[in-house]
Amino acid sequence: MTTPRPDRRRMLLTHLPFAVVLLLVAAGAVRIGMYHWRQGAALIGGALLAAAVLRAALADEQAGLLKIRARVIDVLCYSGLGLLILFDALTIIGGPLD
Template sequence: MVRVLMEHWRQGGVLLGGALLVAAVLRVALPPEQAGLLAIRSRVLDVVCYVVPGIVMVLLAVTITRGQLTLA
């Protein structure tokens, strides 16, 4: 969110989308007692709820051509 608030919204969108994808991988890999707040619903529904918005955010940030995507 810091990158988005600093007007680097494309970089922030990629980072937030990537974080959702990492959360999905962790939800699949970790047992339920170690998943903590990643485990809210069933495993399949949690993964879908992390993957779909994560992919959408990354694709939107990458395909919109206005602004820089590099971390500079």
Template sequence: MTVQTRPSQAAEGRSRRWRRPAIVHLPFGLVAAFAVAGLVRIVQYHWRQGAVLLGVALVVAAALRLVLSDERAGLIVIRSRPVDALLYSGLGAAVLFIALTITGGPFG
């Protein structure tokens, strides 16, 4: 007697395989969305707001890197978890500090 798999089980397995890559890229997509929004604001001559959004993108990347496993973090994984989190958060804090403290300049 052979065991037959139901077509729904096979279809479910295929759909899970196709959903997994999309889910893995969600953290990167979130970080990229903040970065693109920041770049749009910079192009519109609102450089402080754009720089803040870029800093937020880096801080979000650090938080996601700390919370998610290597497999689920997807494209935001560069090195080990502590190194990634330290570098993302450090650079994000520096960008935020500079964007929030500089006054004046050609873009006023």
């Protein structure tokens, strides 16, 4: 007896939120690599805040790799770390933010 093949489109859509967050983090890493660390850190903080919003808005089946723990814990961890990184990027003096 063969197992049913999972719907490929649904599988791709499940991982789309994580891919969006990962692309934002990659863009932040590129900016950091170009010596614009404040912009890069702001992008990474924004990516974590986007992960918090996506984790809060999506069902567990749709969250894909953003689902690590319980929804409340995930949202608190993503938003807390995102706000801390964003706070650092916006308050530490000594680097371009424009």
